[in-house]
Each structure stands twice: as structure tokens, then as C-alpha cells.
Amino acid sequence: LKIEEENRALGSIKNTDIGIMIQKKKRSETKEYLTKEERKQMEDTFDQFMPSFKEKLWSVYDISNRELNVCMLIKLGCKPADMACLLGCTPSAISKIRIRLYKKFFNKPGSAEDWDRFILAL
Template sequence: MYLCDMNQMLMILTQRELFLLVIGALTYMALFVVTWQNSRRKVLSLQERLDKVRAMQEVADVEANRQKIEELERLIQKLGSENSLLRLELEEKKAKLDYANTMARIESEKRERAEGDIFRSEVYLRIQRLAAEGRSMGEEDWQQLAMLVDSVYTGFSEKLYSLYKLTTYDYHVCLLVKIHVLPKDIALLTAHSKESVSTSRSRLYQKVFGKKGSAKDWDDFLLSI
């Protein structure tokens, strides 16, 4: 009788251990799948952001295109009237490069003139006065600055928010960086410390690019778009 009871207890313990083992294994597998999915989502999200960054920074290389155009012109001349289909294809490529270069030059000239307008604008001059007086910007100042920047750098704000969900403070810092305001003045205008301004910029670089970078790295990116 005693041995029978012992055997039953061992069977019960074995069943419990097996049950716990199965539950543990299933829990581990579930955690593994969730972790893998989260990791995959992060990788895909980072790749999507980097693709957006590359698209924002794509600017026609005028000099490289000019060299390609010259090479195409030489090939077209060599073909003469022979192989008309290939000749048309080469002429099409040349026309596309000509167009890209024309648009790049126009965009460059527009930006140069527009940036000059920024530095002569009442908004910019007021920002400089506020910084000189050690005062921060008000809500109306920020609204006017955002409108000014977006009017010159088309879609600047939209591009930033498509990369990362900025806080109001981060966004204000980015606007001031875009118009070449010095970090020490950004601190005054946003009523934050210089350390906070630096941390915000380096943190944004890490969030967007998925790797550590300096405040200057973030500034360089902002100035490139």
C-alpha cells in the first residue's frame, strides 16, 4: 500500500514537471518569436528611414553628369546614321542628364537667393536681436520661422517628421540649425542649456541613423536637405 502511494506521488510529480517543462518551453518560444519580430521591425524601420534620408540628400552631380553627357555625345557622333535605335537611346539618356543638370542649377540658384532673403528677413533679424538680448523666442516667432524655413527649403518640416516623431523642443532646435544660428544662441532662444542643445542634436542623429553621432553630424545632415 505504501509503495503504491509512493509510485502515484512520483507519477504526479513527473506529470507536473513535464507540464512545467512544456509551459516553460512554450513561453520561451513565444518570447523568442516576439523578440525576433521586434528586432526585425526595428531593422526594417531603420532601413526605411535611411532610404528616406538618401532620397532627401539626392542632388544631381552636375560635374559627373557633364562628363557623361560629353561621352554620350562622342558615342552619338561615332554612330552617325548607323544603328538608329541605339542612337535614339543614347540621345534619350543625354536629354535626361541635360534636364537633371538644368534642374540642379536652377535649384542651386533658387536656394542661394532664398538663403540671402532669409538673412535679410525681419524674422531672422528679430531672432538675432533676441539672442543678443539673451531672450527666448515666443510662439509667434516660432510659427513665423517655420513658415520662412519651409518656404525656402520646400517640405523641410515634413521631411523631419517623416523620419522621427520630434518633440517641439527638438523641432525648434532643428529650425535654428537650418538657418545657421550658433549653438550658444540656440540655447538662449529655446531657454535651455548648451548641454541640452548638444544632447538633443546627437540624440536625434542616433534615433534617425541607428548609430552614435555627434551634434555636428546632425547639423550637417540638416544642412544637406
């Protein structure tokens, strides 16, 4: 039941204005960044449809806005290269953020993919 509810919430997020905007920008040839307002709208949308997502992350570690953006984009199924374009950084920076977050949360080394699995299961 929890998985069904989560899938429904993710589907709802993807069908909001910001969800559609993220998909559009991901496919754009011009590689447009998410604006500060769009990142805030994404966070507000997550708060609306998945209120415990941010709370679960912050209950363990006080993550930065950039780290939260990466986590939300992982949850939405974005690839690292897409996240890099959307957030205006390199794919390497995205990988480092994911690796660093895994170490902060689990107090042991892990891969970027380990972090993705954790976020997708959250």
C-alpha cells in the same frame, strides 16, 4: 542649382521680420528667448521659403516642436550657445537634442556636429 536655390531661400528667410528678429535676439546682451509666436512665425517662414525642409525631417521621424526649432536654427547658422539662449535652455540640452536626433534618424551613435552637417546638407 539646388545649392543656389537653397542659399537664396536661406537668404530670404534671414531677411524676413523673424530672421532679423532672431539675429537681433542672438546679439542681445539680455539674452531674450523666442516667444511661442516667434517660433511659430519661424516655422511658417520656413514653410514658405523651404517647404520641403520640415517634410524631409518628418518623413523619417515625427520630431517634436523643440527638435524642429533646433533644426531650423541650425539651418540658419546659429551656434549652440545662441540656440540655447533663443530657446531658453542650456547649451548641453541643445547638444543632447542634436545627438539624440542623429541616433533616431540614422540608428547609430553620432556627434552633435554630425547632426549639424546633416541638417546643413538637407
